[in-house]
Amino acid sequence: MKIYPFQIRRSVRLLKRMRSNSRKMMMWKNYPLAKEVVAMLDALSERSGRHSPCDKIFLMKILLDNISKSDTPRFAISVLERQAALFKSVSEEDLKEYDDPLTVGEVEAELGKWREYIDIDGVTEEEWCRKYHRYLRFDPIERTPLWEEIYYEVEKETDEAIGRNAPRGMGFCFLYWSSKAAVLARRGIFWKSPHEMNPRVMFD
Template sequence: MENYPTEIQEAVKIMYEMRGNSEGMMTWKNFPLAKQIITLLDSIPNRSEHHTPYDKIFILNFIIDNISSSDTPRFTIEIMEKELALLKEVLPADLEEYNDPLTAEDIEEELQMWRDYIDTEHFSNEEWCRKYSHYMKFDPIERSEIWEEKYYEIESKIDAELMKEDMPRGLGFCFAYWSSKHKVLAEMGIEWQSPQEMNPGVVFD
């Protein structure tokens, strides 16, 4: 690790923090951390004596695995487009230390899904869910640009509400979360229906 550029070493430290957030069901905290990593990666060339373009791709894919892409689809699209651009510079030798490396086809398939997700003009919720075998209905507001712009602020306020109640993140947590989310969004002038409201026949715990 000490041979990698300082920027990649810093990115890895942030990745450990992101993983901890994910394991603690605090994925929303990873959004600004992910942006920090992007800034670090963008500040160095794609290849040097000590790193390759695929090293960057590996880190970018870690980010995607540790953010809520359905809440931040435009950011996810931006990351995947970076991955595709980097793949064009990858040499066979760059992949030797990686098991099951990503291919352009892997990235393009998921990228198209998120492009369709934000394309509300051509894909209704029902059409998008049918195309991508997504069985849970969700509020259309979640696909909007304003939702993504306000995502971190919304989740920060929800977390503050839940901290007041000292709510354990186990069985039944989803109901407390949705209740707090309703309250926070209403205060922000945003109408939203929870998964429970959108899927009345589904049993949640």
């Protein structure tokens, strides 16, 4: 049985916490954990007798599946760029350890998607939504560096404002959006929720 390096074992534990947060609709809590995982993997060589580049690529995929890429696109791009670079060192033997390995083409497609998302001057919201089959409009501020910079603190303050005992079933999205709008307003940011941006859509 392969004994993985400490950095990989620690990353796996952090990713399990991230998956748990995602199931609890607390994906925002994963942002600092994701940064810790990246730091762990950055400190590890591409290959040793106990791991291959594919192991790092796989862990980064789990990481990306458990963060809000639309809220943290620049961070997501940095992770995708790491994945793309690692593919240069992947061998046929490495791929045999995975039943359905991620491909460099899939990573490059995701890179293109999120690079266009942050290209505010070059790609309009309508163009991006049409190309990537995003059917709900969103406030343009969500594409800005500022949004990503304040994302974690805003979500944390919003969660605190809502409280632990608030029911998170039908109608929760409206409580969440109104609380988030209030948090942002205190920072001088007047954000339009998905409901305001899509008045003809029914949300529950």
